[in-house]
Amino acid sequence: MASLQAPCCYSSGSQTSLPARFNIRQDSFSASCLRAIVDIRSTPQPLSISGGSSLIPSFLQCSSFSTSNSLDFCSSFTVNASSSGEDLSEKIDSGVERLQQIIASRKEEDLRERILSGEFSVSSSRSRTKKIRKVLMKWGTFGRSLAFFLARYERNYLVQQAKKVPEARGDVRAITGQPFFIPLYDLYLTYGGIFRLTFGPKSFLIVSDPAIAKHLLKDNSKAYSKGILAEILDFVMGKGLIPADEEVWRVRRRAIVPALHRKYVAEMVGLFGRAAENLCQKLELAANNGEDVEMESLFSRLTLDIIGKAVFNYDFNSLTRDTGIVEAVYTLLREAEDRSIAIIPYWDIPIIKDLSPRQQKVAAALKLVNDNLNDLISICKRMVEEENVKFDEEYMNDKDPSILHFLLASGDDVSSKQLRDDLMTLLIAGHETSAAVLTWAFYLLAQNPDVLAKLQHEVDLVLGDRMPTMEDMKKLKYTTRVINETLRLYPQPPVLIRRSMEDDVLGKYNISKGEDFFISVWNLHRSPTLWEDADVFKPERWPVDGPDPTEVTENFRYLPFGGGPRKCVGDMFATFENITAVAMIVRRFDFELALGAPPVGMTTGATIHTTAGLHMTFTHRHRFPIIPVVEESAVTTINENGSVTSYRPSNGSTKISNREGQEVKK
Ligand code: HEM
Numbered sequence: 001m002a003s004l005q006a007p008c009c010y011s012s013g014s015q016t017s018l019p020a021r022f023n024i025r026q027d028s029f030s031a032s033c034l035r036a037i038v039d040i041r042s043t044p045q046p047l048s049i050s051g052g053s054s055l056i057p058s059f060l061q062c063s064s065f066s067t068s069n070s071l072d073f074c075s076s077f078t079v080n081a082s083s084s085g086e087d088l089s090e091k092i093d094s095g096v097e098r099l100q101q102i103i104a105s106r107k108e109e110d111l112r113e114r115i116l117s118g119e120f121s122v123s124s125s126r127s128r129t130k131k132i133r134k135v136l137m138k139w140g141t142f143g144r145s146l147a148f149f150l151a152r153y154e155r156n157y158l159v160q161q162a163k164k165v166p167e168a169r170g171d172v173r174a175i176t177g178q179p180f181f182i183p184l185y186d187l188y189l190t191y192g193g194i195f196r197l198t199f200g201p202k203s204f205l206i207v208s209d210p211a212i213a214k215h216l217l218k219d220n221s222k223a224y225s226k227g228i229l230a231e232i233l234d235f236v237m238g239k240g241l242i243p244a245d246e247e248v249w250r251v252r253r254r255a256i257v258p259a260l261h262r263k264y265v266a267e268m269v270g271l272f273g274r275a276a277e278n279l280c281q282k283l284e285l286a287a288n289n290g291e292d293v294e295m296e297s298l299f300s301r302l303t304l305d306i307i308g309k310a311v312f313n314y315d316f317n318s319l320t321r322d323t324g325i326v327e328a329v330y331t332l333l334r335e336a337e338d339r340s341i342a343i344i345p346y347w348d349i350p351i352i353k354d355l356s357p358r359q360q361k362v363a364a365a366l367k368l369v370n371d372n373l374n375d376l377i378s379i380c381k382r383m384v385e386e387e388n389v390k391f392d393e394e395y396m397n398d399k400d401p402s403i404l405h406f407l408l409a410s411g412d413d414v415s416s417k418q419l420r421d422d423l424m425t426l427l428i429a430g431h432e433t434s435a436a437v438l439t440w441a442f443y444l445l446a447q448n449p450d451v452l453a454k455l456q457h458e459v460d461l462v463l464g465d466r467m468p469t470m471e472d473m474k475k476l477k478y479t480t481r482v483i484n485e486t487l488r489l490y491p492q493p494p495v496l497i498r499r500s501m502e503d504d505v506l507g508k509y510n511i512s513k514g515e516d517f518f519i520s521v522w523n524l525h526r527s528p529t530l531w532e533d534a535d536v537f538k539p540e541r542w543p544v545d546g547p548d549p550t551e552v553t554e555n556f557r558y559l560p561f562g563g564g565p566r567k568c569v570g571d572m573f574a575t576f577e578n579i580t581a582v583a584m585i586v587r588r589f590d591f592e593l594a595l596g597a598p599p600v601g602m603t604t605g606a607t608i609h610t611t612a613g614l615h616m617t618f619t620h621r622h623r624f625p626i627i628p629v630v631e632e633s634a635v636t637t638i639n640e641n642g643s644v645t646s647y648r649p650s651n652g653s654t655k656i657s658n659r660e661g662q663e664v665k666k
Pocket of ligand 1: 241242253425426429430431433434437491492493496497559560561562563565566567568569570571573574575
């Protein structure tokens, strides 16, 4: 993972506890307000929301959504809420949910209509003086000269405008309350592959065109930095690989990439299997007890356990216990996400920075994590000093195969601050992204039983009841396609961030130094002009016997791991991690979305989260016996001239080869 979201959408609300949702977004905050209003006025009186309506607009104002809609809802809500007890609180909850859904869907519709009506359009290539010129033409020679002058002026103006990137201008509130990449999609359908989005004094260039994305990420990548992303992540990643500037990045990338060699990744497949087995045991318990499980938080814990061990040989064991360090890591992750979508950099405001309890908690968490990392670095340094193993390309310590151990054993000459930054970056990059991919993969599988059945069939044949190995990764081809397709529909992160460091030309447009770019991977991956059935989950779109899809095979319309020099270093690691977890779970369980669970909506952080978790019901699978595929042998006959005829009974095909084994025409 690398990029976080645009700092333009929501004000961050209060926080949830561990770890499924890291922010309470504006809508859920609104819902909390409503719940609070209801609580204050609670039973035994029949509830009257209209009396509290002065509070309601205060949160609905934010949604550019008419108050009458909400009051319609509230009046029906008043009637429903006049019963008592548990029944009442259930009704309140479902009322709150309904309100949230209404707000979200009305806002989406509303915004779509406004975009289509051209409300956000600034420039237009249509003539605006035609009518005036027509009138002027009737005013004799003077009028005709004036009309001629006006036409020439307008033509020059339009030529100049054509060189400018199309611009959409609006009120920041128009896109609040929903994941910010959703309105960007509607704007993309209206304005095309590159447009400027202007909110007050701030403007961003939104890119949804594969050729421009390739230019920014690969062909002219040197001219682009990580911009605001580096500023936002500074507190936790410092000069780690993701935010690092060119100079630091070059040195650190060269040191870190070799640590993820094939032997290391093969060893990690064992780790993925063991961690996934811990998760399966939790699911087993839930299946036995008939309890629903919230999978987003479980996947978050699974991938935290994996990345802790893989990067610095630390057992978070978050699937089995909650410790201070796990809580501290989540505090930092949450803070990074909140900062990425904050309207103002509240963390830089002196009084807030020093006195806010939340910022104090962040500082304490950072200290705890850094102290732990320092301890781990010291322990690892001692191990390296004591060992007597020659360092080579595929160096790995069997007791501690971590990336940290590799870096120290390689003699990497680096300050402990830089090493800490690198480790934190790998921890964050490798944790949230994989958790999000697994969450959305299971969401999609639950709704596509045909895909699930095909997947289970493959896993049964390839793995049976064995633990997965590196060799299996190549054989689990359909499982890989399921992951590829999940990453297309739910790219993590959905937007990549860049800033131009010099003037540049993008197609017919001149771009100045200092422009902020959002490359919308979401738009690229769901573009109706780039994909057939763009919104449909179809792992078959890439044949299993073809190459794995990457940004190269798909010419930058598909960017699951970015592209160019800043491409993800953990792509193979993450793909195998996801394949292993999916395979281990689906071979053992059937599953579906839990009945009565909240609808699975999207919300943005660094990655795409669910709004209220992914609640699922797991049941034990009734498995059919595994029938191995028997390699079919052909019947061969040696002919008089020494050539060989081979015949396959199953399809009746005949092949003739000469003495040298080369196929010859019949
Ligand atoms: C499914 C899981 C993952 C996804 C979807 C993913 C996605 C990405 C993407 C899109 C980028 C490019 C960001 C940009 O250009 O701004 C990136 C960069 C990066 N990722 Fe991943 N990633 C995943 C897992 C991992 C893992 C497991 C690790 C570490 C073990 C990792 C480490 C990194 C690092 C260090 C970078 C920065 C590379 C650089 O700037 O040189 N990622 N990732």
